[in-house]
Amino acid sequence: MVLSQKLHEAFKGTVERITGPRTVSAFKEKGVLSVSEFVAAGDSLVSKCPTWSWEAGEPSKRKSYLPADKQYLITRNVPCLRRAISVEEEYEAAGGEVLLDNDDNDDGWLATHGNPRVTKSEDEENLPSMDTLEISSGRAIRSIPSYFGGQEEEDIPDMAEYEDSENLVEMDPATLQSTYFVAHEPEDDNILRTRTYDISITYDKYYQTPRVWLTGYDESRMPLQPELVLEDVSQDHAHKTVTIEDHPHLPGKHASVHPCRHGAVMKKIIDVLMSRGVEPEVDKYLFLFLKFMASVIPTIEYDYTMEFDLGSSSH
Amino acid sequence: MSSISSSKxxxxxxxxxxxxxxxxxxxxxxxxxxxxxxxxxxxxxxxGIDQSPIEITGFYAPCSHTQVSNHLTLLAESLPPEPSEQSSLRETSHGNRNRCPVPGTLLNTNTLESFHALDRESLLRMEGKKIFEDICSGKVEEDASLLSRFLIISFADLKKWSFRYWFAFPALVLDPPATLINIQPAAKMLNPEEAESLSAACNEWRNSISTAGVPFFLVTISSNSQATVRPLQDWEFCQDDGQKILFGFYDPCHLPNHPGWPLRNFVAFICLRWKLEKIQFLCYRERHGLADMGSSLVGEASFSLPQGWKDPQCVPKAVGWELNKGKLSSRIISLAEAMNPERLAVSAA
Incomplete structure (x- = not known):
């Protein structure tokens, strides 16, 4: 974590401790949610898209301003069949690709945009600037072996020792053989692997918006290092808006879409709806929000039903 | 219709x-x-150094995406609560439709040597025996999740923050194996009225706090195409002539031609407890969290009671150690990066 980001986290933590949660609705004016609006929107999501559920999380991490059994929302085992980065590579073909520098010079990533854009908008007066959160791009994007891979070397002799004849797979005619499950042992990096994600949504008291967190698993169902999760994030965002931080309710570091711009973007979406004569309802907030998130994590196939048409490009 | 349960x-x-x-x-x-x-x-x-088995809870849910199966999941809440937080946890996971609880046993050893020295074959048989006994005693009708009982053996190396573990999902082996007569998407096997009524009945079952986490059930379909979902205890009320019976279970598997693992002990239960030799089963699957008759399967299978099972003292053969990348071996996870206080201190500096 770079220093400026850490300072900001400390500042944010202090502000969260000394200020009360939002109680007055500013949904239409600022695109933000009060605590009770977040709970109502969550209830609506859970009832319309039952793959989502509320969870209580660790009691020691419970936020007193949220109901004990409704601390955050989660949907588990969501498939992600393609890496966002490779989809974009196909899509953008050879235009404007830049090989990013990194310290080791050997496994730099291809970025489809040399300079991630930050769209400034006029109505951001109440929203802390993203500039305080800059992440140095060189180090965030190095490909890092999974937890599993990192340790495996030191354990290989040990594994070999026990892979003796008694460990041969027993032929049981009623067990479907595993060809389906390990069909392609991918030595070749071009073979895309099915990952799955647990996606959680917490309430960010400072920004007064929902916040999305990603926990990834590889094809053999072992946890993914949060850094590898960045391969499944649209490259516009992987360099900037997706950070790796402590989850407020779950143990460990997780990739998260930073909420500093969420209010502004939601405000725009709401404005578009209102300009079309649609009166936005606050309990639909998370459906709109998840649609917006799909631009950040385009290949992770989580559920959100849309009950109204937003048009093609609403933000 | 009564032919389903009376075939010879x-x-x-x-x-x-x-x-x-x-x-x-x-x-x-x-x-x-x-x-x-x-x-x-x-x-x-x-x-401390106590190595006694620990009762834990795993969670699973019906498959909800056509490309990936659901898995048995262990969370922090799978372990007994810490003394300070006794009460609240059980209540909050109760009735969560995405977390059907399954009872399991954790055997955590103190050394790597004792992990490898575990007699996995006899451990599996012991777990299989528990399932067999729960079937014979009628406990399964009260708590159907006992059919999916699982085992995990582990060695937690707290110095290196690495964890070696191996799951077993014990399944009683029918010998000879059951025969598959037919398997099709439910939408094809049922007429449209039946499919619609079954969807509605399953959604109701999944939405009710008292039944959302109950992974095995009975479906009766009356001659006027009305489906009813019932708990296993209602078996005796299901045998009126003129209604079709489906033996339903939450299927974590996504494959279009094969049922998932939980059906295996369900078949053993039906064969052993209810003495049937031919059934229709329902692999219940969802899409967007709702009953989906396109991916759910209806199949028909026949089987016979293994001779040895007639003795209530028998210890049936069981299989089910999980494979790791196609091989019979344990898995290792290292949380050194995330948990080791020294490394955390370095990365925070």
Missing amino acids: NGGGGGGGGDGRILQFAPLGSIVDDGFWRRLSSLKLDTL
Whole structure:
């Protein structure tokens, strides 16, 4: 974590401790949610898209301003069949690709945009600037072996020792053989692997918006290092808006879409709806929000039903 | 319709020239970091060198995406709660439709040597025996999740923050194996009224707090195409003539031609407890969290009671150690990056 980001986290933590949660609705004016609006929107999501559920999380991490059994929302085992980065590579073909520098010079990533854009908008007066959160791009994007891979070397002799004849797979005619499950042992990096994600949504008291967190698993169902999760994030965002931080309710570091711009973007979406004569309802907030998130994590196939048409490009 | 439960076809080579062996897709495991963290603190604060088996809870749900199966998941909440937080946890996971609880046993050893020295074959038989006894005693009718009982053996190396583990999903082996007569998407096997009524009945079952987490059930379909979902205890009320019976279960598997692992012990239960030799089963699957008759399967299978099972003292053969990348071996996860206080201190500096 770079220093400026850490300072900001400390500042944010202090502000969260000394200020009360939002109680007055500013949904239409600022695109933000009060605590009770977040709970109502969550209830609506859970009832319309039952793959989502509320969870209580660790009691020691419970936020007193949220109901004990409704601390955050989660949907588990969501498939992600393609890496966002490779989809974009196909899509953008050879235009404007830049090989990013990194310290080791050997496994730099291809970025489809040399300079991630930050769209400034006029109505951001109440929203802390993203500039305080800059992440140095060189180090965030190095490909890092999974937890599993990192340790495996030191354990290989040990594994070999026990892979003796008694460990041969027993032929049981009623067990479907595993060809389906390990069909392609991918030595070749071009073979895309099915990952799955647990996606959680917490309430960010400072920004007064929902916040999305990603926990990834590889094809053999072992946890993914949060850094590898960045391969499944649209490259516009992987360099900037997706950070790796402590989850407020779950143990460990997780990739998260930073909420500093969420209010502004939601405000725009709401404005578009209102300009079309649609009166936005606050309990639909998370459906709109998840649609917006799909631009950040385009290949992770989580559920959100849309009950109204937003048009093609609403933000 | 009553032919479903009264066939005398003794299995093997029966219906329609099909008659393959009924094969079940194995269940997979997935373990959240939180589980290992809770186990570590339990080990350090409470268990010490005690190696007694620990009762834990795994969670699973019906498959909800056509491309990926669901898995048995262990979370921090799978372990017994820490003394300070006794009460609230049980209540909050109760009735969560995405977390059907399954009872399991954790055997955590103190050394790597004792992990490898575990007699996995006899452990599996012991777990299989528990399932067999719960079937014979009628306990399964009260708590159907006992059919999916699982085992995990582990060695937690708290110095290196690495965890070696191996799951088993014990399944009683029918010998000879059951014969698959037919399997099709439910939408094809049922008429449209039946499919619609069954969807509605399943959604109701899944939405009710008292039944959302009950993974095995009975479906009766009356002659006027009305489907009803009932708990296993209602078996005796299901045998009126003129209604179709489906033996339903939450299927974590996504494959279009194969049922998932939980059906395996359900078949053993039906064969042993209710003495049937031919059934129609329902692999219940969802899409967007709602009943989906396109991906749910209805199949027909025949089988016969193995001779040995007539003795209530018998210890049936069981299979079910989880494979790791196609091989019979344990898995290792290292949380050194995330948990080691020294490394955390370095990365924070």
